Amino acid sequence: MPPELTTPGTGQFPADLRVAVLGGTGPQGKGLARRFAAAGLDVIIGSRSAERAAAAAAELSEATGRPVAGLDNHGAAEAGDVVLVVVPWDGHGELLQELAPTLAGKVVVDCVNPLGFDKQGAFALDVPEGSATQQAAAILTESTVVGAFHNVSAVLLDDPEGKPVDTDVLVLGDEREATDLIQALADTIPGVRGVFGGRRRNARQVEALTANLISANRRYKAHAGIRISDV
């Protein structure tokens, strides 16, 4: 029997910060955008297609009763104070190269898992910089890059009823103020705790762990997440 979970406690996410979700029309991005809107935050969905972004934003506005904006990725990057990157790994570096000037001075949260898939399931891809988070940091030298939200089930996030999600979010970064902020952002999702998980150089294994959760999902017909015990 696990002891009752307590929250590490990093304060409230400031209500005046706008949260942009690049790739916010994909399952993971839309699920996160839904949860943040439901928590009362100002959310901007970004997508390669401004039309699809606007459609997803309208859907989430309707569902949550909150205004949600939909823009192309560039517009969303510009509008957000905190910018989540939830795009496919394929094209991750190119998109960040393009957006680097726009993202200067902002907290950028990389949520991308570099995974490959074959008949035996998912596996981690090698990244020259070590991880998606480290690639983002190498490109976005004027931003503060945090890694987070790697292991949260898209299906559970995108639940219209907003049921609590039984998982912790490991938050990785080298700047305490930014990791505290993103832990507080994770804490806005019912059931979720943001837990500090180390520096960016230790992001690879957290991204890659998603492959193990996919294996567990297959074996146990589950939407597996992780909890950090004794924290």
Add this chain to the structure above:
Amino acid sequence: MPPELTTPGTGQFPADLRVAVLGGTGPQGKGLARRFAAAGLDVIIGSRSAERAAAAAAELSEATGRPVAGLDNHGAAEAGDVVLVVVPWDGHGELLQELAPTLAGKVVVDCVNPLGFDKQGAFALDVPEGSATQQAAAILTESTVVGAFHNVSAVLLDDPEGKPVDTDVLVLGDEREATDLIQALADTIPGVRGVFGGRRRNARQVEALTANLISANRRYKAHAGIRISDV
């Protein structure tokens, strides 16, 4: 509030299998040996030094009221039906090369985390084969290699009172019979569940995740473990 944890259920660990723990005088190895002896299993501690192995075995016999044997690593490898490798990463490959003929036909459980440490804490080391588990499998071509017990706190394991440990053990391997067996072995430790975590090719991130747990331990003054939710 997490739902009550249930056990994935892979059956009982067979009482007639002897469990050898190579590196059983180190904190992690001794903690595992203590728990397996306390669970009523036949345990053999292996060490580079037969004298130190015998001393640790005598201590655990006294503590658990069970006979525990202590031998050099070669003797322990020979005596065990299931052989856990809990040695330092430095020397891991060399030891397994030496023991390969002795370990043929056995289930070998690699528990080793290839980590480095510097002023900023722990970080994952690159392994040419991908992970310690994959290195073991590459060397021990006549054994069945499973990865497990990477993220369990040595301090919590080596508790003389045998208090439950609030963690799951991710078990990695390509042979179902062997991963089921080692899940059942993990289940013998109070509080612990053995959970299938994927194939050996996905072992690296589970080994490396120990660096993240060390970061969380520093931040929260904890002995962090992991639980897989929704399983």
